[in-house]
Amino acid sequence: MSEWVIELRNVSKAYAAHAVLRNVSLQVRAGEFLTLLGPSGCGKTTILRLLAGFEPADGGEIVIGGQDMRTLPPEQRQVNTVFQSYALFPHLTVFENVAFGPRVKGVKGAALRERVMDTLRMVKLEDFAGRKPGQLSGGQQQRVAIARAVVNQPRVLLLDEPLSALDYKLRKAMQLELKQLQRRLGITFIFVTHDQEEALSMSDRVAVMNAGRIEQFGTPRQIYEVPANLFVARFVGEINNLSGRVVAAAPPRYDIRLHDRVINLKSPYVFGVGDRVHVLVRPEDVRIWREHEGSAEERAVLFPAVVEAVVYKGSTVDLAIRLDSGDVLSTTQFFNEDDQALMNLDFREGERVFVDWVRDWETILPHEE
């Protein structure tokens, strides 16, 4: 058997004339936590529906556990789904909801009871077995939905934005629990979300999707630190985008003109002299120098700027900085623990500063319109 528990090969799907998936290929390892991340309508939920077997693909192959899924109905697939709306059976109790899967497969009596109660204990709902879904809170319903799926011991668990209906605190707690559950069970999770923070914090690998295509597929770190294109860079986290032009090329290093400054930067891409590029810098990588800091030589490569807005965020201070060239950078500054008086971040609006960023932490991409 191959290393992949799930393989999509050139899968496409269209509703009427509207293409939802365009030649999507994807491989998922056994035991992996994979997240499909993208804006609504990007096709991420459609991938789940194709995997679950609710809809047929128009083209391409779907292989689960080495088996071609083309003609297999949902009930014969070793995958289970946690629906965004939970889709709990309202006329059945929590116990009966969880027992539904094992029951239709012929598990009965004490064995059934034990298996269901074990699963309910795992999601800490053993005391709620007799309740109807309508008598549970959103978070509890969510747990029932998960229990109802994992009790079947699927090869792959599909989760369609399962946390989107929960409030912030509960969502954070459930993220942690889901991750722990996945480690404990060793089941492959395919998790769909439009929340990039959720995707980065939970996943082994992330597939960033847009308009029916996978834009980038990699570890959370790769996605965040080395975005493959402008869409990924903008969708995953906040990023500053400076337009530049290559003035001298000695791959992998390039002299790039950003307004009136020329700086030497590294890029795995190959550019020619005169090419337009995007220089992308994360807000937390931007460094701010105050007027009295740094020597004259140091200042020669810094960008003069003015503080436009200061937003105190508790653990950080976010600044909007207008460069003299007109670009506005957003920056995130962390409190310096050595600075007892916390004077390092007492920026005033209108204050003149100089900025640069941690060199080689930027990303340079070819120009996109």
Place this chain on the structure above:
Amino acid sequence: MKPRGAIQIAYLVLIYGFLYLPILVLIVYSFNDAKYSLEWRGVTWTWYRNLLDDPDLLQAALNSALIAALSATVATGIGALAAVALHRYEFFGKPLLQGLLFVLMMTPDIVMGIALLILFASLSLPLGFWTLLLAHVTFNIPFVVVTVLSRISGFDRHLLEAARDLGATEFQAVRHVVLPLLMPAVAAGWLLSFTLSMDDVMVSFFVTGPTFEILPLKIYSMARLGVTPEINALCTLMLGATLILILIAQLLLRERT
């Protein structure tokens, strides 16, 4: 009491008076111990006893119940399936079909009665039991569809998928998830159909023949000779039965959500 409160109460009393006083009078007089007078002469069960002694009337009541039960059953079968189809599938002419259902509900009874009469006449069907049954099934179907459809629409549309996902075949999913969830609406649709059929005069008047007499038409013909206390008693019984059925239907729809 403030004058505004008094006006409000008077208003309500008038409204409920108009709506329910005539019915109340009918019920009260069904117990009045006087054959021809509106004068109150004490309580009696005579008129109810007379009803039970009238074989024609009992036959008509039996016929009515038979038609109501059969038409409700057939209409519920067709209507429930139609509702499921309307909810689940996209097909050619779906909006038209949905529109027609409402047209059918809104059509004046007299129009429907005459239309069906013309249809049966042109097919040379003899008027009687079968034509009556067909007519009642026809006007019952939309009510069942609407009752069942409103319940299905309230469901999570992923329920069926969830059942399949958990390993149920399509048949098992329908048997263990869809049917139990729809049952209250199906039962309510049946009861609604039964009562609609039970008290229909207008459509029935056109489509039944002299061979098959039903209760509402019997009452109608009796009343033309003057309203007797027996008619009052009969109407009271029908009202009571109808109220009970409607009450059960409402309870079924409210429960188990």
